[in-house]
Amino acid sequence: MxxxxxxxxxxxxxxxxxxxxxxxxxxxxxxxxxxxxxxxxxxxxxxxxxxxxxxxxxxxxxGMPSEILLKIFAYLDAVNLLCVGCVNRRFYHLASDNFIWVRIYSTAFSPKRSNWKVNSVEKTAVSVNLLSLEDKEAGYWKKEYIAKQIASVKATVARLLKPVNPYTGLPVKIKEALRVSGLGWVIILRDKSGKEYITEHVRLSVNDTSVSVVWYGKNWPHLATLSTLDLCGVTPVFMDRYKSPTKTGDVHRPRWRSLIARYSLSDLTETTLMGCDGLIQVFCLSPGLLVGLWKRDEELAFVMTNLHLHQLMERSTLGSATTPYELPPHSPFLDDAPEYGLHGYQLHVDLHSGDISYLCGTFRNLFSKKEYIENGYVKLVVISFDNNTQHVPLIGKVGLSWRTNIFEGCIKRYCVDYVDSEGRVHLDLVWIEETKEYFVVNLALYLSVAKINHWFGTEY
Known part of the structure; x- marks a missing residue:
């Protein structure tokens, strides 16, 4: 050769x-x-x-006999049994066999034993279950397993979400809750013909008040063909109680989809331009979605969002594939002295870009008087430009950090203006050459009067 x-x-x-x-x-x-x-x-x-x-x-x-198929199915776990049941009607009935599911149920939910001996009570309970199989309708133990497994995960997540940060009032064990629930996020790009492109998140970082999620890849569809983008939370139909999920979840297993927000991409370049550098330009879609485009050909480079932790689990799991979760109705919190305006409040600031944190702190004793109302907003001055003692230094190279599968960069910013339906934030930075650091010299929070009236039951 x-x-x-x-x-x-x-x-x-x-x-x-x-x-x-x-x-x-x-x-x-x-x-x-x-x-x-x-x-x-x-x-x-x-x-x-x-x-x-x-x-x-x-x-x-x-074409195999049912007895042989049942022997084969007995070696499958719960998730694979559910998948097999989707093949056809015959496989559905066979994969719902009570003898198979009672074994899975007893293995998953039987109490852990500290020794090798099985007491007579447990033996009796098992034998009663086996004897009562014929009395149960087909699929009974499958339904029991799914219901108890879902209830177990929900109870564990609820327990993890109870402890809250005293400064923010937000859950402190959000990472553990995400791991137990298997929660992740996808974006669904839909073109003008209705075809869908589902993209799994690539990077995820948990901050004090939010979760930063980034999507990027090599094979984005052409921007000109796209009409909408759906941001959805996805969770497995049910989790294995004794196995930790992977970081991104098993995308091949059945999953629930919960719509968080829908965005139009038809006029993307006409929306708010957040910044640009030599490679990309970043646009902002409300609420809170950043879309990066390559400057050369105006095609998608990445998508980024910050999901606030307030009721994040509910918004990411309790909606449907087409309808977002609706927050429960709010009961007004009556202010003790509404004639004096807002007073005695605190603001927690978590300034970051992805997993890079620049400032994390709490500002107390904030107030606003009625005469501060202007153009439908109530102004709260957090850091005053005229008061040098309030100016705060930032850590690191400040800017909008971005990354794709090929390049990464950082867009410098010296002023931040963010506006949505509930308010506005204005922030000014200065660079001090002597100390080689940025300082926040002005920070003002503008709250919508309509939002305040709804929250406090007032009539400003």
Missing amino acids: ATGRGWAPRQLLRCPGLGPPAGVTGLRKGPGVRPTSDLLKLYARHRECCRRVALDCALSLD
Whole structure:
């Protein structure tokens, strides 16, 4: 055989009941000659034969006796049994067999034993369950397992969300709650013909008050063909109580989808431009979605969002695929002296870009008088430009950090203006050359009068 860089035979794709073509053991990169067209055609025919044999195997599985199929299904876990039940009506009934599911149920929810001995009470309970299988309708223990498993996860998540930060009033064990629930986020890009492109989140970081989520990739659809973008929370239909999920979750398992917000991409470049550098330009879509476009050809580079922790689990799990979760009705909190305006309040600031934190602190004793109302907003001065003692230094290189699968960068900013339906934030920075650091010299919070009246039951 010729030597040098090229191709040489090696074992081909194996398929049950079908070996490699006669005279060919496969293709591999290494010392040898380039494959001829005849060899490539032979390889293609072999792959087609393998595909047909695999299809015949799948069809012949349905022709097996029910007793054999039940033996096979008994080796599957709960998730795979549910998937098998989606093949056809016969598989659905077989995969709902009570004898299979009572074993799964007892394994998952039986109390842990501290020794090898099983007391008579437990033995009796197991035997009663087995004797009562014939009295239960088909699929009874499957439903019982799913209901109890979901209830178990919900109870664990609720327990984790109880402890709150005294400064923010937000959950402090959000990371553990995300891990237990398997919660993740996807964006669904929909083109003008209705075709959907689902993208899993690539990066996720948990901050004091929010979760930062980023999506990027190589194969974005063309921006000109897109109409809408859906931001959704996704959770597994149910989690395994005793197995920790992966960081991004198992995307191949059945999952619930909860719509958080829907955005229009038809006029993206006409929305608010947040900043740009030599490679990208970043646009803001309300509420709180940043979309990065390559400057050269105006195509998607990345999508980024900050999800506030306030009722994040509810908003990400309790909605449907088409309708967001609605917050419960608010009962007005009556201010003790509304004629004096807002007073005695505190603001917690968590200034970050992704997992890079610049400032995290609490400002107390904030107030606003009625005469501070202007253009439908009540102004709360957090840091005054005229009071040097209030100016706060920031940590690190301040800017909007972004990343894709190819490049990363940071867009410098010296002024921040954010506006939505509930209020506005204005922040000014200055660079001190002597100390090589940024300072916040002005920070003002503008609250919507309509929001204040709704929250406090007042009439400003």
